[in-house]
Amino acid sequence: xxxxxxxxxxxxxxxxxxxxxxxxxxxxxxxxxxxxxxxxxxxxxxxxxxxxxxxxxxxxxxxxxxxxxxxxxxxxxxxxxxxxxxxxxxxxxxxxxxxxxxxxxxxxxxxxxxxxxxxxxx
Ligand code: 5GP
Numbered sequence: 001x002x003x004x005x006x007x008x009x010x011x012x013x014x015x016x017x018x019x020x021x022x023x024x025x026x027x028x029x030x031x032x033x034x035x036x037x038x039x040x041x042x043x044x045x046x047x048x049x050x051x052x053x054x055x056x057x058x059x060x061x062x063x064x065x066x067x068x069x070x071x072x073x074x075x076x077x078x079x080x081x082x083x084x085x086x087x088x089x090x091x092x093x094x095x096x097x098x099x100x101x102x103x104x105x106x107x108x109x110x111x112x113x114x115x116x117x118x119x120x121x122x
Contacts, residue, residue: 006053011105025045025082026074026078028073029050049106051063058106082113091108091111094109
């Protein structure tokens, strides 16, 4: 069953509140971008909204137009700042159990720096 109540104690909420540290790449009033603790590619960063949203479903319904625009802009900026945009990259946002989402705060993975391969490991 998909989670419907935001968990204020998830690890990304703690990072936003400054209770847990992260290696920050970029920040704006609505977003934070930092390096994944367990990188799956030479470039692996996570873009998150600062607001309390569980996943892209939650965000697309509840976030303001300003927050949504800031989130998309932050993804583009992260691709530039990491250099991932030069040769291409993949963005992934896992949702719920079937999507294998581990942290219940919306995040987009940016993976690059080498060929990322097919969309599934076939
Ligand atoms: P998900 O499976 O939810 O899409 O991805 C969660 C991601 O968060 C994983 O790639 C994991 O390595 C990363 N992660 C989990 N805990 C931390 C943390 O404390 N700091 C950072 N920087 N990344 C984390």
